[in-house]
Amino acid sequence: ATYENCTHCIYKYIENNTRITAMLHEVIVKPSSLVITITPIPEVKAGEVFIVTGTINYNIKTISIENVTATITVNVKPYSVDVNPDGTYSKEITAPNKGGTYPVKITVVDYAYNLSAEETAQLIVKGKPAPPPDYTPLIVGTVIAVVIIIIIGVIFFKKREKIKPYLLILKAKIKKEEFIECGECGKKIPGTFKKCPYCGAEFEEELVKCSECSAFIPASADKCPKCGAMFEE
Structure with missing residues (x-):
């Protein structure tokens, strides 16, 4: 076979006096979901600093994570999170001042692929639980x-x-x-x-x-x- 030239992904060659032209089409594969994990959080003391870690990836492993916005919410207070190129994240957060069990939720939004997802874990804080409301006054x-x-x-x-x-x-x-x-x-x-x-x-x-x-x-x-x-x- 004799290749003549290649312009804009159009390949031409001649075989047995027959001219064959082939055009390659680009196929774009888009992920359909985000996969989020949160590393189990150990029990902490009231007011103590703890670290929330985990991973954020697409359901298609070959696509690198990028252009995502991640937010961690602890006891209704939001914290912005930077996501590394390999999909890992880490955030230092101060535990609430009162003992109890608090939800830790991470929300991820990808505007490029129009995807969003969230994952929730539990944070156990040691300390005196919040007293019930005092209606006496x-x-x-x-x-x-x-x-x-x-x-x-x-x-x-x-x-x-x-x-x-x-x-x-x-x-x-x-x-x-x-x-x-x-x-x-x-x-x-x-x-x-x-x-x-x-x-x-x-x-x-x-x-x-x-x-x-x-x-x-x-x-x-x-x-x-x-x-x-x-x-x-």
Whole structure:
């Protein structure tokens, strides 16, 4: 056989006066999954530094690991991990400060092949376990608040008759009603009141304004109880 030339993977040769042309096609083999391992982690003390090691590879052994992002999560706290070209990894991490069993999870993402996987191991930390939540302050605070509300309610109930006039005065102020001056104590009260909430004076008849001191007094009065002015008519 006589080979003529080779250009762009096209091979041409002649055999028995027959020209044969062959083209080679490139075949790309892609992995279908990531294989992750975590070396068993020995028991550690609370707050002690330990090392998480393992391997990350593809299911096809001939393809080298590259362009992967690995993250180790211990007790919800993430740590970034550098992966060596041979697929091994190692990361120093400080154990939680409280005893117990914690999950150690490594998550790997390969953006080149659009693959992701994760693996989980257990970390046993020696030390006192975390105490259960203490709800005592919450319970005590709630009880105190309820007692205070009850006391305020009882006081308000007992004083409701004394408080009612003041609430009516406040209501009259909000409605912008006309206020008059009590002829006995001189306090300002709504003109619709038949009794002064401050001094208890009752108004059984029409009130008029004193020409001397402008206090509101009964229309039949012949003397102003506030300034002493006498009325002949």
